[in-house]
Amino acid sequence: MSVTRSLFDRWAEENNNIIRKWKEYEKCRQPLQDTRKQCHAELLDLQQKIQGLPAAAGQLKLDLTVSYNTLLFSLSYSKPDEGKRLLTDSLIRVLEAVGAEVPSTDLATLWQVVLKAVGGAEHQPSIHQLLLVQWVIWLSESQFEEILPLLQQIKPKKKITPPGDLLAEIRNLTFAIQEDASLLVAMAAKDLKDLLHICTFISKGVEQLKKENYTDALLVFQEAATLSSPRALLAHIYTLTGLSFSKLGRPQSALHCNRKALEVDFSCQRALYQSSLVYRQLGNSQAEIEALHLLHSAALLHTEKEPSSTPAPLVSPDMLLGKERMAFISQTPSTVFILHTLAQRCVLNHRNSEGAECYLDLLASLQPGSRQHQIPTSGGLPFPRIPEIYLEAAFAVLKARRSWDAVAICDEVIAKTLDLVPERLQLHPPAAQQQSAGHIELSLESETIEEKLDYVLWSGAAYFLQGHAYLQLKDTKEALSTFTRAINQLVKVCIKQKHWTVNNPAETGDFQTKVMTLDALKERTLAGRGVCFLERGQLKEALRDFQLSCQASPAGCRNAEMWLVEILWRLDRKDEAAAVWKQAQKSTDSSTAVDVPLYLQTWREDATHLDCSSLNQKMEEFIHSCGVKTDKTR
Incomplete structure (x- = not known):
């Protein structure tokens, strides 16, 4: 014994x-x-x-x-x-x-x-x-x-x-x-019990969130925050509480929780990302951009940081919550996605120099060999194709009046798409509208056509933006030539049935959106060339392009219509100018009706933008002198 x-x-x-x-x-x-x-x-x-x-x-x-x-x-x-x-x-x-x-x-x-x-x-x-x-x-x-x-x-x-x-x-x-x-x-058994206690609460709370039972989730997370837990886990709990508040329409409470998360653990990227979304919801663009800047810096530090020398605990929250729940709890976009969002928000909020620098950093990060080279392919967050990012970058540097940078960026797009643009592309109504037994073959063909349409759009948009860059440089000859190249690309697309009805938009993907983008690009390119002709004193050619510009978009474009009024007036066709002007006052501006890509949006410094105040006054006086009352004089 x-x-x-x-x-x-x-x-x-x-x-x-x-x-x-x-x-x-x-x-x-x-x-x-x-x-x-x-x-x-x-x-x-x-x-x-x-x-x-x-x-x-x-x-x-x-x-x-x-x-x-x-x-x-x-x-x-x-x-x-x-x-x-x-x-x-x-x-x-x-x-x-x-x-x-x-x-x-x-x-x-x-x-x-x-x-x-x-x-x-x-x-x-x-x-x-x-x-x-x-x-x-x-x-x-x-x-x-x-x-x-x-x-x-x-x-x-x-x-x-x-x-x-x-x-x-x-x-x-x-x-x-x-x-x-x-x-x-x-x-120690007590430490394990405490960790199990809080992780079970978090698991059940996440379950309620996914079921959209936001009030129940909020109550669970609020109780979980009172329990003993590691700092990083407590920060996640505050962030999840903030997400619940946000889903319940209480943005200020959500921001308060996100601030508490950052006070506990400043490296909690999810709290910064959620804050940026709440600020956007509140329309506070300055705070949103500030949060995105902090988030991007934190993501870069995380990417560059050496692997932690701290040994992982034997039982960790990651183990208890599982990969799927941890992915949901700590979900943040990739560094590239964050930088793209930041660049876009800067451009859309007229922080032009800042937006241009962000886009140039983004292009650098997309180069092979870059430490941050990671193109998002999943996660449910929308991310543009690479040529579209280049076009957005060209637009951003144009807004910052960096004309030669815009020319160089567009050259990259043109070089990559040069051999891919078809000689002619005929578009039919979406496959979903066609009564045919060969649905699979039609779908595959539709995907190929959409890809070819993308090449045309990217190439045409690159020439279009280059035309604007040359207009900024006061080189109307080169601008005229570049706008013409853009038009030559765009007219390669023939739409067999101009307007069709879509019973199920989900089945057609974004095909219709691309056709609308094509129309908008034609409209703006023709208007750009019209301005070039006007600058060179070629009024008849300018008149033709502005007429074609107005016809290119079904809804019409207020800016192009007002340019048409200006040209007709200069050609001493005042009655026609008055008729077009009156029609323009009633029409819907397609630049607001159509959701065009960022790189096709207009801005006040755009050389083709027309200040209509003096033209409106001139037209009102002319119509009044002819004895016809306008809306403002009635």
């Missing part, structure tokens, strides 16, 4: 030595030494030696403590199957030690029998340590239905909770987790 006692004492000391080695590793943070792997192997070896002897009630505490430690290391390597096997073996040894019958190897059944068979205070702490490990396994696999009945078996009888309410059950939990100084553990 003394020999056996001495043997168990030696094994207890061996367990303690392994755990001391691990604690020293955690304390000193030695990344080059794979201590975790070594400790795991030594614990497996120790457990094998202990389980080589028959299970005995007197040595159950050592047996279960070594099992607990071994299980923690196994789970840290994401080995749930090994964990389940080790846990099953440990529970069977418990039943063998107390002389109880082993009903089956099913874990749920084993737990039910073990918790009834071992009710004494002596072994409860060791049993509850293993119960926490079981909770880890089921929570990481989102098996909430298994967790609830397990926890219900350890609560005091006097505490009553609503049936089926896992969170209420957790609130009333009373674990026997007293520490035994003679047997060291890799992770």
Whole structure:
């Protein structure tokens, strides 16, 4: 008996030595030494030696403590199957030690029998340590239905909770987790219980968010924020609380939660991203851009940062919440997406120089070999094709009056699309409208046609923006030539049926949008060339282009119509000018009716933009002199 006692004492000391080695590793943070792997192997070896002897009630505490430690290391390597096997073996040894019958190897059944068979205070702490490990396994696999009945078996009888309410059950939990100084553990049972407690709350809250039960989610997250948790996890909880407030239409409360998240952990990128979205919702563009700047800086730091030398904990929130939930909780766009959004918001809010610099940085980051070279391909967030980004960049530098930069950027697009633009492209109504048995073939053909249409649009838009760059440089000859090249590209597209009705827009994708973009591009390009002719004194050619510009878009364009009025007036065709002017006052401006891409939007410094105030006054005076009342004089 003394020999056996001495043997168990030696094994207890061996367990303690392994755990001391691990604690020293955690304390000193030695990344080059794979201590975790070594400790795991030594614990497996120790457990094998202990389980080589028959299970005995007197040595159950050592047996279960070594099992607990071994299980923690196994789970840290994401080995749930090994964990389940080790846990099953440990529970069977418990039943063998107390002389109880082993009903089956099913874990749920084993737990039910073990918790009834071992009710004494002596072994409860060791049993509850293993119960926490079981909770880890089921929570990481989102098996909430298994967790609830397990926890219900350890609560005091006097505490009553609503049936089926896992969170209420957790609130009333009373674990026997007293520490035994003679047997060291890799992770204190209390710390593991607290982490499980908060991660279960977060999991249930995320579940409610995904079901769009925002009020229920908010209540869960607000309670979770009162629990003890690591700083990074608490920051995520505040961010999720903010997201719930945002979904409930309470933006100020959402911003308050995001600020609290950043106070807890300034590296919480999700809080910055959510703040930028809320600021946009509130129309506070300055604060939105500031948040995007901070988010981009944080994302760059995260990308460039060396891998952390801090050893990962044996049981982490990432493990408990699972990859899918952690991806949702900490979801932020890629660095490239953030920079693109920032650049766009600057341009749209007339921060032209800032927007131009952001776009140039974006183009640099998209080059092969760049440290931030990562083009978003998933995640549900819209990201333009690369040629479109180049066109947006050209538009941005044009607004910042960096004409030669715009020319150079457009040259890149033209060079890449030169050999891809078809000689002629005939467009038919979408395949969804055609009554044909060959639906699959038509769909594939439609995709090919859309791709060819993209090439035409990109090439035409590049020439169009170059034309504006030359207009900025006062080089009307080169501008005229470049606008003509753009028109030559655009007229390669022939639309067989100009306007069709779409029964199901989802089936046609963005085909119709591209056709509308083509019309808008024709309209603006013809207007650009018309201005060139006007600058060169070629009024008849200018008149023709402005007439064609007005015809290019079904809704008409107020700017082109007013230029037409100006040309007719200069040609002394005043009655026609008055008729067009009156019609223009009633028409809808297509520049606001059509949702055109960023690179086709107009701006006040645009050389083709016409200040209509003096022209309106002149037309009103002429019409009044002819004895016809205008809307303003009635």
